[in-house]
Amino acid sequence: GAVVSQHPSRVICKSGTSVKIECRSLDFQATTMFWYRQFPKKSLMLMATSNEGSKATYEQGVEKDKFLINHASLTLSTLTVTSAHPEDSSFYICSGKPLAGGESGTDTQYFGPGTRLTVL
């Protein structure tokens, strides 16, 4: 149980284009989903927290107009990297917290497999 999918798993795009990444909780409902960015051999860096039906909360230093987050349903959140540039190349990972139940109640985040973005 507690499976999260991400699509696409890998994307290469040209500088200046926009890229959308989908995050779905497949077997649970997630009122809260998180978007992280990870650089090689570094910790996960939280970008934003999104709650279903409301605006995302962005971490300090993360441009909300550049990284658009939509959490339209209890099982789907999307991250759109607008006007992507080479410095946006990274590994993006989403996670969801179950609405209820699970091994550790609602305290544990379940992660997607990640999306490798390369901007040329």
Add this chain to the structure above:
Amino acid sequence: SQKIEQNSEALNIQEGKTATLTCNYTNYSPAYLQWYRQDPGRGPVFLLLIRENEKEKRKERLKVTFDTTLKQSLFHITASQPADSATYLCALNTGGFKTIFGAGTRLFVKA
């Protein structure tokens, strides 16, 4: 500021031995602490959660301890196998929804 420290150096052990990974934190009193496994190019996978009122938790070959006085958690893998080779992340709940992660410790188990 809140800080989580995990051994940045890789841990190399022989198959069959017990691997022990350390997570130290400062400037916070988390309600719970979690351990995740991450393989290269993949998202983290949840392993165990331990709460502040629990000293120890076990799951199959895994054991986690939580010492709120020392501000430390230890993560043990007994009878380690080459398939246990991965990066292990420690994560703290900082209140509300937010969780912060350590940079992880890379474990190599040699056959």
